[in-house]
Amino acid sequence: NNLLMTEEAQMLLRSVAPILQQYEQVEKVIQSLPTKREVLRIGFSTLVGNSIYSDLLQQYRRSYPDVQVISVEDKNENLLHQLEANQLDLALLGLRRSKTEAFPAVFNRILAGKSGMRFCVNVEHPLSWKDKVTWEEIAQTPLVLLSGRFGQSRTIEGALRERGLTAQVLHYTDQAYTVERFIESNAATGFLPMEVANRNRFIVGIPYG
Numbered sequence: 001n002n003l004l005m006t007e008e009a010q011m012l013l014r015s016v017a018p019i020l021q022q023y024e025q026v027e028k029v030i031q032s033l034p035t036k037r038e039v040l041r042i043g044f045s046t047l048v049g050n051s052i053y054s055d056l057l058q059q060y061r062r063s064y065p066d067v068q069v070i071s072v073e074d075k076n077e078n079l080l081h082q083l084e085a086n087q088l089d090l091a092l093l094g095l096r097r098s099k100t101e102a103f104p105a106v107f108n109r110i111l112a113g114k115s116g117m118r119f120c121v122n123v124e125h126p127l128s129w130k131d132k133v134t135w136e137e138i139a140q141t142p143l144v145l146l147s148g149r150f151g152q153s154r155t156i157e158g159a160l161r162e163r164g165l166t167a168q169v170l171h172y173t174d175q176a177y178t179v180e181r182f183i184e185s186n187a188a189t190g191f192l193p194m195e196v197a198n199r200n201r202f203i204v205g206i207p208y209g
Contacts, residue, residue: 043072043079044092046146046176053092075149117152118194118205122186128204138208139165141189144182147172156191 040060044053057069072079072088079091119138121127127137139160145153145167157167170188173179176196182188184202197205 038066039068039070040090041070041072041088042090042092043074043082043088045076045079046073046150046174056092076151116194117191118197119189119208120183120192120197120203120205121189122183123202123204124186125189125204127189127206130206133206133208135160135163135165135209138189139167142168142170142187144171144173144179144188144190145169146176146179147174149174152191 042053042057053071057071060067061069072082074082076093079088079093082088083091119133121141127133127141130137145156148154153172157169160167171178171182176192179190180192180196180200180203183190183192184200192203192205194205197203
């Protein structure tokens, strides 16, 4: 069975593209969004929610306060299943470049923008002045990571193991917000989307590898 997206969901998808570049453009797009439905069901992955979804939701609700938005936060795989089952109108996902080609053809999709992860430290951390950090340096710092159900953490720990290194994980969490708070308070280092790092004045995001 093919997935049919609602008119509202397709228009909202198109509005996501400029968000990563300029949040204020969203309001202009949202004003053209029809309000025939009373409920709009949106799913988002944890990292996407922490970086763009709250801004998108705020703009939409300001323009259409009578439309109830039901939000679901989950990992990519579960959100895709919910889309296929017509339990969601739209899903905002963060996918690595290597996985975008394998995206199910049954779904309509749009590339909202290119982002990137950064190794993040507090502004007073000794590594905050570096232009780039190595895996060896990362392995020497206490980390806060998303739990094992997120592919990001498996990738990071796998990259360390490949180099004969072990991650010093201080804490695992299901919330990107918690990762940001640990880093902000200088209790640990971690990984966040560069948009999140750039807008927090207590955090420095550094390329790594």
